[in-house]
Amino acid sequence: MDISQRIENALTNVLQKAKLKPAPPKLAAALNYSIFPGGARVRPQLSLSVSIACGDDDPLLSDAVAVSIELMHCASLIHDDLPCFDNAELRRGKPSVHRAFDEPIAVLSGDALIIMAFEVLANASKNNPYRLNELITCLSRSSGMPFGICSGQGWESEPKINLSAYHMLKTGSLFIAATQMGAIAAGEESEPWIELGARIGEAFQVADDVRDYIETSEVSGKPAGQDLNNNRPNAVKELGFNGAVEKLEDILGGAISSIPSCEGEAQLCEIVRIQADKLKPIKIKKVEI
């Protein structure tokens, strides 16, 4: 089974359980709506690729880590889209959760997915209970306060903001968790995997800023220039368009060379190269050709 199929199957299994009685039907439907069909699933692909590169000795736990990372990511998108934040109409080319359902359901969906992200780790760690502690620590650190997604998002409410710290917290932290947790799931040390996650996370954010600047809503599935309109910190605004594109190339090169020596190193390099290529906005790739 390929990586994408493993991720979709594992997500489907977890979401099935959330629908069981006594689940309220609307909230159960909203959870499903927010997870399927997915986006690029970049973060779970990354974590599972790292688990595989590290030997994948507990496939259920590797799958659970991928699911956990994706659930936390989707939760952050749902809350980020709420009227009090971005007030986004669209997400992944369809109405955002609070538009398709309503605000109460969107708030609860985010909460339920955050909780589920921890639950799946506990459910899958029966064979290797000693790995659970580090997994929970890593996930909570990367998503909460003061080092995770919540902290990054919280900086949007402050009068002064440091662009790179903001990006590291809001986007980088979960990419770092993806590579670290991928390694932990396979019984490996997590520390050597921090740099790969950090670099891919940084690249992803810069690519998003560049895409946000040049693409229309038809291509990206969300209104163009939204971050700029909302007066958010943005790499294009800070470095100019050419500067941001140059930075993106530098970071992606560094990501590949940071991969630690491991069983499946060559294959992982190739996967990261493919993922990196997907990150580049379409118009930049056309210019390269």
Next chain:
Amino acid sequence: MDISQRIENALTNVLQKAKLKPAPPKLAAALNYSIFPGGARVRPQLSLSVSIACGDDDPLLSDAVAVSIELMHCASLIHDDLPCFDNAELRRGKPSVHRAFDEPIAVLSGDALIIMAFEVLANASKNNPYRLNELITCLSRSSGMPFGICSGQGWESEPKINLSAYHMLKTGSLFIAATQMGAIAAGEESEPWIELGARIGEAFQVADDVRDYIETSEVSGKPAGQDLNNNRPNAVKELGFNGAVEKLEDILGGAISSIPSCEGEAQLCEIVRIQADKLKPIKIKKVEI
């Protein structure tokens, strides 16, 4: 150190960590605001009392469980108070988090506290790593979908609702988690503790409905009759005032007789008796005297 002091100290320690750099100051302040000063701390008092009754062989883990339960409870209050749910002005006699700060900060505070509730369990389980799995499972089950607080809250968006299932999910589940997790923290089986948690949770909800019906906002710190105004399921509405008061007495009696045989059984009975007495609305107690 008495139980209340242990809980406040443990909460203070955890909240200190959430303020560390690079925490955004407003969000850090909101977390503190939402936890201190506390309400009756009924749930953490219950969990810690059970841990002590079971021997309290890992006090740091017992404290962490109490903190975890309280953080999850406070998170649910913050989100419950949001304009899209109760739109509550007051909580614990002061402005609700979204009124004192704003909606983005309130959404993020709830998210951060949910995450922190899991994080403290991992941080405190180094000495007894085998207890972590069951603690995470219990906390996530009691707070998420389909068996926890989110599920209960989600039923408010449905056209038809079962009153007792709703109360069990929205209020009972976290009380059950409190007694179960209190036992797990001390290395005991959790199953015999379900009934105590369920009965106290049920009593608490009925007491809240009765209090909501008879008291003014000066006494309870929140606008009177709010649940009725919002057309929520309510025990007084279902059974009448006298019926609800009778039910409350029955449940509290049953709670005490359900306490499993354990080292500190007598002391725990006394604590539950005192807590049960606190649950009774002031006007009912006056009538009894």
